[in-house]
Amino acid sequence: MEACLYGPIDGFYTTGGSAGRRGDFITSPEVGPLFGAVLARWMDSVWESLGRPHGFTVVEAGAGSGTLARSVLAAAPQCLTHGRYLAVERSERLRSDHPDGVEPLVDLPAGPVTGVVLANELLDNLAFSLLHGVDDTWHQVRVGADQGGLVEVTAEPCDPPVPLEPVDGARIAVQTEASQWVSRALSILEAGSLLAFDYCTTTAEMASQSPGEWLRTYAGHERGGNPLDAPGRQDITVDVAIDQLPTGASTMSQADFLTHHGIRDLVDAGRLAWSERAGIGDLEAIRARSRTIEAAALVDLDGLGGFTALEWVAGP
Template sequence: MPPLEALIREVIAGEGPMRLDRYMSLCLGHPLHGYYMTRDPLGERGDFVTAPEVSQVFGELVGVWAVAAWGAMGRPAAFHLVELGPGRGTLMADILRTVRKAAPDFAAAAAVHLVETSPVLRDKQKAALGEGPSWHGQFEAVPEGPMILIANEFFDALPVRQREKRGGRWHERVVGLENGRLVLGLGPEVPGGEGAEGAIVEFAPEREAVARAIGGRLARHAGAALVIDYGHLVSAPGDTLQAMRRHRFVPVTEAPGEADLTSHVDFAALAKAFRAGGAEAWPALTQRDFLLAMGLVPRFEQLASRATLETRATLHRQMERLAAEKEMGNLFKVLAATSPGLGMPYPFGRP
């Protein structure tokens, strides 16, 4: 039995069933046994692959977007370039490589800040980026000032809560013990609105608190934030909590601390939280539409023009993985938030 499962069983035996957000926090962030505290989860040998690991082009296009946002901010001589949950540092490395060539003034003005709680991944980031960045355990520790913030597959891993309607009443969904096994079940009755019998409503107070904090920073200082994650554009009921282990889905109660737990991001709720903090949030796009508008196809064609036939085939597969409708293209969404009065950033608002 994984050590974290033994600990969770002990807590439930002593205190009763555990709310989902607490369970998720322990599974991912327990200081000794949490999923992100003990491993590098990325890549073919890990549990999942993110867009920056698919192709350098993803980071290049995000870098181009960041340079445009800096221009809209009035090209400040010093600003914070912040990434939340930077993985192995691949995305930031690709951004910095791009801007050092294409926009050296941007690169010179940027102070890099990485928000990361995993000691394993911090080591990977230092290997990719050197000692230049500053590391923080939470966003609030990033110094005040003008800011461009990137969050790729960060919000999906923040804990969620769920309510389920049974017998005409809403109940908190919890993790408990049944016949010696961890199981999902119903906890205390909680307030709730309209909903069909059996409906499940998912909400993420911690996710929204981070967005409000970013919105507050954007209200106080010139800046922009770009959020890329999988999720839905319109709030709707449903259970999207999932566990991924060795590139396959497993039950969320299987091997706590050994599998990645995530849920789909509600982009409507996230935009509302950015606005509640004081920022402007612009209608989200699919990743496909964002990348195509930023020049995905011409960049891949440029790379292919000087590549071998085998490499061209690889490049085509990478482009498909990032933007095809049945791959990451439609599942992932992109949301931008800016300081009030900064204006709508490209390519948001395009027909």
């Protein structure tokens, strides 16, 4: 997964893969600017709770081409008047598209940070290991090369990431990288919040399902093939097992999170702006009008609204 997505020569994100209409899949920021506008309100609420500090820092990780950063900056949250927006993105190609007003970084800053760390659909894109139940024991599944293709090799017995009885034929992902990434992000956060949005599961739920339900591939807005096929030409993404992440997060659906942080107010303001400007029909009027449609997609519990918002609060 690491090589397929991030290989320096032919990794998916190195060579051309991305979120967005002209990319391979749609994420919440790519639906339109409303997601960023709500997150700007959330950032201001964290800033207020910390006593409105100068130098409040937003660290957006897995920032892609900077779409979310553009929306947040356009919403002009007060916390950024004397603050900074750091956009962390591994892919140099995507980093080069970041807008003015953000500081592009290849990895998390050293810290300490007072502010927020934000990651939309990052954890599902971090490489995981795979275990397979054989003879009442979990075994690691390794990937090797064979006649120009990639093949699975079942290797040595291995402890599961959380206590879980092995079931013959079952598979689970081991998400050490995602867990370590969350720990690292929390370690740089002196005060504030770490917020991650993703499609989530538990390790036991994975074991009870066929792997095709929690391990998916995408390319050009279509479901892709087997993860071992076409290395570097399709996204590989996995549901995030919450029970493998550091404890202490509060969780709610994306729909509830956005509702709690005022998505309805923004939609109502958009409706009003549309009714006042519909006759002019300018870009601002159209943007205001499209908020209703964006909101429907962002809170749809069968789609993006059903994602989980995980928030860890760090504090003095």
